[in-house]
Amino acid sequence: MAKNVYGLDLGSYEIKVYDKKSDTIWKEKNVIAIKEDREIFAVGDQAYEMYEKTPPDIQVQFPMENGVISRFNDMQYLLQNLLKKERHFARGSAYVIAVPTDVTEVEKKAFFDLVVHSTARAREVNIVERGIADAIGLNLDVENTKGLFIVNFGGATTELSIIAGGGLVLNQLLKVGGSDLDQAVAQLVRYNHDFLIGHQTAETLRRNFGVFSDDDNAVMTAAGRDLITGIPQRREISINLVRAAVKEPLEQCVQAIMALMDRTPPEIRKSIRRNGIFLTGGVANLPGLELYLEEMTGIRTHTAIDPDICAVTGLKNIIGSKDLKKLAYSMIEDNYRWMR
Numbered sequence: 642m643a644k645n646v647y648g649l650d651l652g653s654y655e656i657k658v659y660d661k662k663s664d665t666i667w668k669e670k671n672v673i674a675i676k677e678d679r680e681i682f683a684v685g686d687q688a689y690e691m692y693e694k695t696p697p698d699i700q701v702q703f704p705m706e707n708g709v710i711s712r713f714n715d716m717q718y719l720l721q722n723l724l725k726k727e728r729h730f731a732r733g734s735a736y737v738i739a740v741p742t743d744v745t746e747v748e749k750k751a752f753f754d755l756v757v758h759s760t761a762r763a764r765e766v767n768i769v770e771r772g773i774a775d776a777i778g779l780n781l782d783v784e785n786t787k788g789l790f791i792v793n794f795g796g797a798t799t800e801l802s803i804i805a806g807g808g809l810v811l812n813q814l815l816k817v818g819g820s821d822l823d824q825a826v827a828q829l830v831r832y833n834h835d836f837l838i839g840h841q842t843a844e845t846l847r848r849n850f851g852v853f854s855d856d857d858n859a860v861m862t863a864a865g866r867d868l869i870t871g872i873p874q875r876r877e878i879s880i881n882l883v884r885a886a887v888k889e890p891l892e893q894c895v896q897a898i899m900a901l902m903d904r905t906p907p908e909i910r911k912s913i914r915r916n917g918i919f920l921t922g923g924v925a926n927l928p929g930l931e932l933y934l935e936e937m938t939g940i941r942t943h944t945a946i947d948p949d950i951c952a953v954t955g956l957k958n959i960i961g962s963k964d965l966k967k968l969a970y971s972m973i974e975d976n977y978r979w980m981r
């Protein structure tokens with residue numbers, strides 16, 4: 642089978658893949674289910690369906706933690722399995738991978754090794770900083786910009802990137818993402834109602850309530866377990882409780898945005914104020930987040946059209962353009978930045 646080119650954006654919550662041959666982007670949950678510590682039971686969306694619902698001999702695990710690969714073998718197996726599910730998968734293909742910047746070189750190299758040292762026998766592997774991939778996905782002029790601020794609100798992390806003159810000027814990876822919002826919701830429901838809800842139920846509440854837009858009387862019914870009687874039941878949860886829970890993690894992100902702006906050189910800061918902040922990542926789908934950030938930071942804010950696939954769309958554009966290809970680099974070339 643002829644060789645293919647893949648763009649990979651490996652997130653802690655979801656893997657996004659661009660397949661050049663079919664010119665498609667697809668995504669699957671970054672989850673693996675393992676039986677009795679050795680047998681792979683399910684991968685991707687199928688494994689996520691089983692999350693918090695499995696018997697004790699099946700463990701459902703996320704191979705990435707806080708934006709980096711924490712279980713290398715599981716991650717490698719999961720990725721190969723998902724790619725093989727696609728009809729176009731061919732050994733010896735080329736890969737362009739989006740990686741976080743504010744991590745150690747060893748953590749960054751793990752993304753590279755994932756496909757280099759695998760049965761996929763990659764022909765060529767290049768990496769791109771995720772902030773740059775996001776900017777390209779937003780159709781922004783990375784090469785000539787005097788100042789861009791990209792905020793990628795992901796499942797486990799929020800990555801802040803400041804770009805000017807064709808490269809990253811400042812970058813910060815916050816360990817706050819959608820799952821922290823969900824955890825805060827589950828904790829507050831437990832504390833206020835003695836009611837235990839799962840991670841997925843908390844995520845559904847956070848996604849389905851208009852946290853920034855619904856009125857104060859809005860309520861939703863959630864399934865859980867009464868902690869006093871131990872009986873499973875459904876209870877009404879008010880929007881105010883969800884609002885109170887997500888307030889602190891969101892404020893943490895705002896503070897980090899403002900702190901990074903303070904560290905930015907004045908000329909670049911001026912351009913950012915003119916161009917605004919660009920929101921990407923799955924949590925950016927939350928209606929009203931854009932306005933909330935605008936009010937909190939005093940900087941105009943824009944959300945990408947499909948924020949969760951913005952970085953992988955950038956990879957697609959990089960793969961398809963001779964001009965943009967130079968933004969990707971190999972980690973084994975002599976001129977790889979950290980070796981110089």
Ligand SMILES: Nc1ncnc2c1ncn2[C@@H]1O[C@H](COP(=O)(O)OP(=O)(O)OP(=O)(O)O)[C@@H](O)[C@H]1O
Nearest residue numbers: 652653654655708795796797798819922923924926
């Ligand atoms: N419509 C939506 N409304 C609110 N939140 C959403 C929506 N769609 C996705 N999300 C949230 O987005 C998060 C996943 O975003 P994304 O796919 O960008 O993360 P990731 O890249 O896997 O993680 P990370 O970048 O932290 O490694 C999840 O927390 C999910 O609940």
